Amino acid sequence: MITRRDGEDTDATSEPSSRRTGQQDGEEAQVLVVGAGPAGSAAALHLARAGVEVVLLEKSGFPRDKVCGDGLTPRGVQQLVRMGIDVNAPGWMRNRGMRWVCAGREVDIDWPRLGSHPDFGLTRSRRDFDALLADHAVAAGARLHTGVRVTGPLTDRAGRIVGVSALAGPEQRPVTYRAPLVVAADGASARTAVMLGLERDPERRVATAARRYYRCESRSQEPYLELWADLMCAKSGRDLPGYGWVFPLGDGRINIGLGAMPHRSHGPVDLRATMDQWLVRLPDDWGVSEENATSPLRSAALPMGFNRHPQYHRGLLLVGDSAGMVSPWSGEGIAQAMEAAEAAAETIALALARPSGAGREHALRQYPAEINRRWGRHYRLGNLAGDLILGRYGYRPVLHPRVMASPALLRTLARLLTHVADEPAHDTIDAVLHTLLRVVPRTRPRGRRTPPS
Numbered sequence: 001m002i003t004r005r006d007g008e009d010t011d012a013t014s015e016p017s018s019r020r021t022g023q024q025d026g027e028e029a030q031v032l033v034v035g036a037g038p039a040g041s042a043a044a045l046h047l048a049r050a051g052v053e054v055v056l057l058e059k060s061g062f063p064r065d066k067v068c069g070d071g072l073t074p075r076g077v078q079q080l081v082r083m084g085i086d087v088n089a090p091g092w093m094r095n096r097g098m099r100w101v102c103a104g105r106e107v108d109i110d111w112p113r114l115g116s117h118p119d120f121g122l123t124r125s126r127r128d129f130d131a132l133l134a135d136h137a138v139a140a141g142a143r144l145h146t147g148v149r150v151t152g153p154l155t156d157r158a159g160r161i162v163g164v165s166a167l168a169g170p171e172q173r174p175v176t177y178r179a180p181l182v183v184a185a186d187g188a189s190a191r192t193a194v195m196l197g198l199e200r201d202p203e204r205r206v207a208t209a210a211r212r213y214y215r216c217e218s219r220s221q222e223p224y225l226e227l228w229a230d231l232m233c234a235k236s237g238r239d240l241p242g243y244g245w246v247f248p249l250g251d252g253r254i255n256i257g258l259g260a261m262p263h264r265s266h267g268p269v270d271l272r273a274t275m276d277q278w279l280v281r282l283p284d285d286w287g288v289s290e291e292n293a294t295s296p297l298r299s300a301a302l303p304m305g306f307n308r309h310p311q312y313h314r315g316l317l318l319v320g321d322s323a324g325m326v327s328p329w330s331g332e333g334i335a336q337a338m339e340a341a342e343a344a345a346e347t348i349a350l351a352l353a354r355p356s357g358a359g360r361e362h363a364l365r366q367y368p369a370e371i372n373r374r375w376g377r378h379y380r381l382g383n384l385a386g387d388l389i390l391g392r393y394g395y396r397p398v399l400h401p402r403v404m405a406s407p408a409l410l411r412t413l414a415r416l417l418t419h420v421a422d423e424p425a426h427d428t429i430d431a432v433l434h435t436l437l438r439v440v441p442r443t444r445p446r447g448r449r450t451p452p453s
């Protein structure tokens, strides 16, 4: 057992569940983090660096696969640098920008040269990426336990989270972990949040996406993240309410996939059939064929547009996919997961410096306020764009031939999609984007949808 430094009074806690359920007591910490994806490892790393005792619980072992496009924009690179990760080390594949392909045209848009963000993106398979982040969290002082599947929150009589129950190891041994604060970073399943009563906002749709790896030496070193805006849905023939991607991994492989966020007026999308139909359009010399596939096609959900809230509730902070933090503009979620994790860790460190009680609660409620300050307007506009355009007609209207012919409009689009701009504005594009976002009404932090138990 570690010594608790926060002075938390546990008298209000109901009888330890180990005594109630026969579960074995695991460990205590100041903070538990559930899930060691980008959100969880980043949160654990930042907490450990701030001197907070943190236990990171992960159901899998590393390395492990995660269905993803494996692409990072400059916003994601910025977070890696903030975590002290060497982005010049072998294993990273750099990209210079995005390449949009639409209706027989193709344009390259370089990432902007801004003061606040690097001017390059990266790719790396999530198998490597997530293991690397978890290693860095451990090196910073987090205590990582793999093979631990969290089964639910432990709460005190007031309904406040005081730990989690879990099944540990191959023998699925019941065990409890205790802490006055828990970070839910368990991805799209959001099990911890759901079990504390935080349901998904039914007004916000969840996108789905599928990807497959192929051996493809000729495209594996491409300097751009390639995005196709003119895919047609198999069967219906309608425009895909999303896009397809070809991301170079630099190791002889490419990651090919597509995602869709259909509006209810659009009808369902068969991702597999749409992918099959798209792949035959790729140039023959790429060799994207069954023999060169190095994985099966796998799909997963992308919870976007802040589809679960509040992001702080009774000792639980929601970070990354568990809070639906995937960008409604682009489907990007790794950078957002890591950035929110840093904000959550900073909030927690400041809150733990106060005695438990109303002052600490007030400090913890700054986390959703901070997330809203950073992304609220951008996500609100993105949700609207999703409802009105992207979820109905996809990206084809956005990549109208006039837009594709205008470098200024393309640069504006790239910054809007990836949410990178200098503040205060460095150039006209930044100024236009800031003005656009300023006219979007601020989202007021919303309360929970289901009444407290």
Ligand SMILES: Cc1cc2nc3c(=O)[nH]c(=O)nc-3n(C[C@H](O)[C@H](O)[C@H](O)COP(=O)(O)OP(=O)(O)OC[C@H]3O[C@@H](n4cnc5c(N)ncnc54)[C@H](O)[C@@H]3O)c2cc1C
Pocket: 034, 035, 036, 037, 038, 039, 040, 057, 058, 059, 060, 066, 067, 068, 069, 070, 071, 072, 148, 149, 150, 151, 185, 186, 187, 188, 189, 191, 208, 209, 210, 211, 257, 299, 300, 301, 302, 319, 320, 321, 322, 326, 331, 332, 333, 334, 335, 337
């Ligand atoms: C097909 C596809 C392509 C995508 N492409 C991109 C892309 O190119 N770029 C990008 O930025 N984003 C992309 N995304 C989104 C991105 O994958 C997610 O937003 C990101 O992984 C979110 O990180 P996270 O840490 O919140 O969740 P996750 O990465 O899902 O991590 C959650 C972790 O929690 C663990 N866990 C879950 N339940 C439990 C439990 N009960 N107990 C213990 N541990 C648990 C899991 O094993 C996992 O390690 C894509 C998503 C999909 C589906």
